[in-house]
Amino acid sequence: MSTSLPDLTLEETRAALRRGEVSPREVAAGYLEAINRWEPALSSFRSVSEDLVHQVSRLVEDEIQKGVPRPLAGIGVSVKDNIDVAGLHTTAGSSWLNEQAADNAECWRRVELSGAVHIGKTNLHEFAYGATNVNHKAQTTRNPWDRRHICGGSSGGSAVSVATGSCSASLGTDTGGSVRIPAALTGVTGFKPTLGRIPTSQVFPLSPSCDTIGVLSRTATGCAHIFRSLVLDDPIEPDSPLRPSLRGARLGVVMSHVSRSSPAVGDVFRRALDVVEGLGATVEPFELLHEEESCLTTRTIVAFEAAQVHRRWLRDRREDYGDDVRARLEAGLAVSSRRYRVAREERRELAAKMLESQRRFDAVIGPTVPITAPRVEDCTPARAADMQAALLANTYCFNVTGQPAISVPCGMANDGLPVGLQMAAAPGRDGEVLSIARALQEATEWHRRRPSLEGLRQ
Structure with a gap:
């Protein structure tokens, strides 16, 4: 193939597997090669299931050759280490909790049944209660674009595993932005479904009434493939976009999210907004009430x-x-x-009042995070509260309402770090927010950018 396997999106890897251009064992080797290349410097994994990767890849190779592949056959997926995987230990990002899981969490069980290959357990902010992934008691995951900077959290290891091509997708959790924040800071796509759509059984809880299973991949289409395996009642078809373009889409710009953004993030977002309008969307500023x-x-x-x-x-x-x-x-x-x-x-x-203020729009948009990734050295315990507030500023509101929300890459700031654009739709409209994001990505190349090993030498 002309493109390195770890650089492919989930949907490109899936298509190559089905066309016979590459075997599941070659794809698996590509994931493990990426881990070996990046992992020592980034600490995105708590454990890597190398033997299991080879074993499952051999099994799915047979079903692909027989022409009856499951939807995710041969696709590598990492799992945040607060989600149980049978036979593996769950640490929840701590230095001392280390319980072996007897069964799979329901979310991973569904993805595995679709043919996905488990790559490993990813690192997180301690007990998922933080947005930096600077973990003072266990291990800190660093940003592949520049390892001096944070990757965001709490699903930071999941985001980095996707950004480096160590897997095609990852399961994370999102209680206040924990999927979308690291997605934005590392240049990948992070999707939080409607609250309650995905079971959280056998997931170590942060806040049981607010916790949401989320998906990270390089693209919204990749997220849609995983989401399709997680739910059985959503009409979205990952292989054919429901919305062929943004023409006719009514999008509300959350002005509080724009105004609190740094000049660097604001510039990138405004340029992306020009592209959104150029693709035919009607864009209108509005204030998100309460x-x-x-x-x-x-x-x-x-x-x-x-x-x-x-x-x-x-x-x-x-x-x-x-x-x-x-x-x-x-x-x-x-x-x-x-x-x-x-x-x-x-x-x-x-939440009812906030949702009412958005009713006239198909989706609302704004910068995912108002700043680019801070330096690890600046995330001290003394500054933890301020850093937490800054990182969560634009994402938390959509956890209040339980809306489906997605962060997609929308360009690079002048410091060389990624910026994310966030979209949210009404509860239950998961397919709509995914299809809008997919239409944008089909017309742009922001999601094609990849970090280089130069970032490890900073």
Whole structure:
């Protein structure tokens, strides 16, 4: 093939496999080669399932040769290490939790049944409670575009594994932006489905009422292939876009997300917005009502629920937590049960108002993250709260409402780091947000950019 296997998108790899241009074992070797090339410097994996990769690849080779391949036959998928994979240990990004999973989480079971090859478990911010992936107690995952910078989190290892071609897709989790933030900072596509669409059984919880299974791949089409395996009730067909172009699409620009962005991110987003309009979309600025208030309320819910998950461990092994995560968990202990119940009701009311303000649009858009990836050295415990607030500023609101949201690459800032464009549609309109993103990517080349090994020598 003229293109290196690790540089292919999921859909290109899938097509090459079905045409017989490459074998599952060759694809698997390409994934493992990429891991060997990038992994020592980036720490995106907690474990790599090399023997299993070879074993499953041999099995799916037979079904492809017989002409009866499953939808994801031979496609390598990594799994965030708070999602159980039978027989493997789940650490949830900690330095001390190390429990062997008896069964697969339901989300991974569905993807595996579609023929996907498990590549490995990816690193995350400790217990998924942070947006940097700077993990002071375990390992820190770095950005492949420049390893001096963070990759974002909490699904940072998943994003980096996709960006480096170590897999074609990854399963992550998203409670406040944990799939979309690292996708934006590493130049890949990250999709958060509607809240509740994908079961979270046997996924180590952060906030059970807010946790969402998400998908990372290089493209929206790649995400659609994985999403199609995760749900059985969505009409989207990954091989044929539902929306052939953006002509006629009505898109609302979230002005608060633009105004809080850095000049570098704002410039990239505005250029991307010109492209969106040039493709025929009608673009209109609007204000997302009750955004700040609703995010504060939902943070109260997340803090309370997370503290309940960790209450016993906070008592027995408090010093085993990183300073930033421990501070967030202990703040949650201070939230009363009454305040939690009130916050849940407030969230429902505010989410309804936020959704009402978007009704006239097919989707709303803005920069995914208002800044490019900060340096690892700047993500100290003393600055953790400010860094967390900056990274979550534009994503958290769509966790409040439970809307499907996606981050797609939209260019590079003047510091050489990627910028993401976020789109969100009404709850249940997962296919719509995916098809809009796919139409944009079919007309642009932003998702074609790849990090180089030069970034490792910084």
